[in-house]
Amino acid sequence: MESNLITENKQKNKLEKAFEILKTMASKPSGLIGLTIVLFHVVLALISPYIAPYDYKAISPNTMLLAPSAEHWFGTDSLGRDVFTRTILGGRTALTVTFFGSLIALLWGGLLGIFCGLVGGKIDDVVMRVVDAFLSIPWILAMLLIVSLLGTSTEVLIPALGFFYGKGIVRVARAATHDVIAKDFIISARARGHSNLSIIWNEIIPNVRDAILVEGAMRWSWMLLGFSSLSFLGFGVSPPTPDWGLMISNARGLMSFAYWSVIAPIVGLSSLIIGINLTADAFAKALGIDRSTKAPV
C-alpha cells in the first residue's frame, strides 16, 4: 500500500513538474506571447480544413486579384483563389514537415553527440571532423541536390532536413555531455561496471536532456525558415498545395499592386517563427530558473 503511494507520488511529481515549467514560461509576457502564438498556429493547422470558406485550389478568372472585402477577407491571388483560405491552410505542411524534421534532428544529433562525448578519443575525433565537414557545406545547395535527385515529397524532405539541422545539435549535446562526464556520479557508475548504454540512459540523458530540448526548439524555428526558403525557390511543396513560401514566391511580382496576396503568408510565417523562438527562450529560462531557485525543502 505504502509503496504504491510512493510511485503515485513520483508520477504526480513529473506531471506537476511539466505544469510548473509551463507556468513559469507563461509568467513572463514574452513567454506568454510565444506560447499563445504557437498554440494558435497548431490549433489553426488542426481545424483549418473544416473552417476554410473556399476550396483552396478553385481557380476562377472572374475573381482574379480582388482586394480584401467581406467576401474575400484577404483578397484573391492571380489565379482567383481565396488568399484567406490558402493562408490558414498554408502552415500545415510546413508545421508537419519541420516538426518531424526537428524530431529526427534531435534524435540523431542528440544521441550521436552524447555518444561522442562519452566515448571520447579517436572515435570522437573522427565523428566530429565529419560533422565539421558537413557543417561547412551550404545546406541549401545540399538540399537542392537531394531534392533534385529524390524529388520533393515529404518522405524525402523530413529526413533530409532532419539530417542537415541535426549537425548543430551534435555539438551542443557533446558539449553538454562533456560537462557532466567528469562528475563523480558518472565515474561512480563506471567503476560499478555499468555498460556505456546504461550510463547514457540512466546518468547522462537526464542531465543533458534540457539543454538538447532547448536547442531542438531553436532548430525548429530555423528549419521552418529553411523549409519555406526551399518552397520559395520551388523545391519544397509542389503547387497547388497551399504553402507560405510558395505563396510568397508566386505573388512577389505583383507586390506593388496586390500587396494582400504577399502580406498574409508573410505574417503567417514570421509570426510562427517568432512564436517558436519566444517559446524556446522562455523554455530555456524556465528550466534554468527551475534548477537554481529550488530551495531545499
Add this chain to the structure above:
Amino acid sequence: MNEIIESVKNLSIGFSSQKGKQISILRNVSTNIKKGETVGIVGESGSGKSTLALAMMGYIKQGLFPLKGECLFKSEDLLKMSSRQLEKIRGRKIAMIPQNAGQALTPNLKIGYQIDEALRLHTDLKKTERDKKISELLNKVRLPSPETMAFRYPHELSGGQQQRVAVAMALAGKPDLLLLDEPTTGLDVTTQAHVLELLRFIAKDTGTSMIYVSHDLGAIAQVSDRIVVMYAGEIVLEGPARKILKEPIHPYTYGLLKSIPKLSLDGLPASMPGSQPQPGSINEGCSFYDRCNLATDHCKKNSPDLEHIKELDTKVRCFNHKELINKNNNLQTSITKKSNNSEAIEVLKLKDVSISYAKQKFFDQLLNKISDQNPTVKDINIDIKKGETIALVGESGSGKSTILKSIAGLLKTKDGQIKFENDRILSSDLKMRNPNDLRAIQLIFQNPDESLNPNHTVEQILSQPLKLYFNLSGEELKKNIIDLLKKVRLGKFYMSRYPRQLSGGEKQRVAVARAFAAKPDIILCDEVTSALDVSVQAAVLNLLQQLKEDLGTTYVFVSHDLAVVRAISDRVAVLYQGRLCEIGPSQNVYKFPSHPYTEVLLGAVLEPDPDIKPKLVAEDIVEEKPPEKGCSFQGRCPRKIGDICNSEVPPWQIGENGNAIRCHINIEELASLQQ
C-alpha cells in the same frame, strides 16, 4: 585598546521567499569589534557567518536585504551608505582577504602590478614610493625574493604564496579592520599553519583588527582573541577564545568541540545528532532545541536571549547553560572506542605499483616501451588485511587519490600488480575485470553533490547497483532499498527525495548506502568527510565504523586530515609525491620516531586548543614533480643529512613499534632527534 571600531546592532538580514514571506538569515545579531582585536566567527555552513562578515564591510549579497539593525563603523552606518561612500572605506579602512586567492587574483596581470593597483587606489603615494612599498609589503608577508616576485604571474605561485599576495594587497591601504573569509580552507595542512602564523604576526605587528570567519575551530583557535559562535543565524556564544574553547557553556559549542577528532585521542569522537535547521523553518523556541540534550519543555516554547555572564565574560544563548559549567572537565572523554576486527587474511595486495599520467610517445608505443622513468606514483607496496581500515595520508599531490583510482580500475597502472583475494591479479583495465570483482570494490567520493545524479531520486540512485549486481526488481528491490536506508539511519520517506532536497550529511549517507548496496568486500573512501560540517563529519565516521563492525568490510580511507585518520584507521600509510614514507599501525605512526615528513605533518595539525601551537619545521614550498633520484622528501626535509638523500633511495627500517620508515637516518637516531 578598548576603542570599538565596528559595532553591529540588532542586525537582521533576510530574503523574500517566492510566496512573499520574509525569511531571515541573520537574526538580531549584535557584536563589537575592538581595536587591535582578532575576532573569530565560527559556525557550520548556513549559519550566517559569511553574511555577517560581509555586512560588516557594508556588502549584502544579491537577493538579500537588511530587515533591521545597523552596522556602525566608527559610528557611521555602513548599510545606509551610498556606493561612493563605501568605496572610500573599503580597502582604506576595511579590507578583505578572500577564501580562494587563486581565483581572486587576475590571472594575466603580474603580482607587482596588482599590488600597485591597490596602492594607487588606496594611498596617495608617488610611483617611486609605491615601488618601494611593494617590495616592503612582499617582505612583510614573507614571500621569498620580493624583487623577482613582483614580476611573476599568479599561476607561477603556490596556493600559500597566492594567499600571501592577497594578504599583501589587503594591507596596501593600511586598513583598520581586516576581514578574512575562510582564508586557509583550500590550503594544505602545512601551508595553512604557515599562513595562520603570518596572520597572527601581522595582527600583532600592525595592530590591525581582524575578523576571521571559518568553520574550522582549529584555525580559529590559533588566531582569535575572542570567538563568536553562530548557529542558525544567531549568535549562541560569544567570549574570550580560551574560555570558549576550554569551557564552552553552550550545548552546541560543547557538542561541536566534542565531535572534532583529536590527535591525542585514539578512537572516534562522539557525534551530534541531527542537522542545522534551514532558514525559515525556525519557529518559536530555541533553534538548537532538536539537537540539544539539555533541552526541556521550556526551551521548546521560549527562545532564550543572549545572556551576559559577568564572571566568565561570556554571552550565551541558553536557559540551561549552568549545567555545562561543571561538566566541562570531561570535554576530552566520551569517545566511542573503535574495535579492530581485522583478520590475518590479506584481501588486497599492491605490489610495486607505479602509475603515470604521462602519455606514451608514439615511438615508445610502437616499441612497447615505457618512457616515463619518473612516474607520479612509484613502487607502492601495501598489503591490506580483511576487515581493517587502512588510511592513505598526504598533502595534495601525494598520489593518494591516484592509488585509490587504480584500485578501482579507473586508472591504469604502469607497473606492478594489484592482487585481490588468493593472489589473483586484478586487471588494471576496468573493462577486463569480471562483474563480481567490480561488485567487491566500491567507491565513496568526497563531495556527495557531485557523486549523486541530481536528476535521480534516492530510490533511483540506490536501485542502480541493486539492479546491476543482483538483478532485483519490484517489491524485492524496494525492500532492499528500505533496508539500505535503514542501515544508514534514514527513513523510507527519503526514497522519493532528490539530492538537492537533502542536507550534506544526508547526501553522504545516501552515497554510503549506495556503496554498501553492492555488498562489497572493500570500500574505497576518497576524502569522504572533508566536504561535510564538523558535527556531521563525526556522525558519518561513526556510521562507517558501525557498518564495518557489522558487515566486516575493509576500508581504504584517503584523507589529508590526520586527526580524522587517527580516529578511524587501524593502519596508516604516509605518502609524499607518490612515494611511501611510512607505514604502520595508526597509534604508532602518531608516535615518535617517525619519518621527517610525518613529523612535519603532525606538527602542522591545528587543534581547537589555544595551548597547542603548531610546530613549523619545513618550508611551505611546492614541488611539482617528484625528484628523479634519492628520497622523495629531499626538497623540504628539515632533517636532511646530505648528498645521500639526493642520490640514493632510502631503505626501509622497521621500528620497535612496528612502523616502517623509509629514511637514511638510523631509526634510533631519529627517535632521539625528535624527542
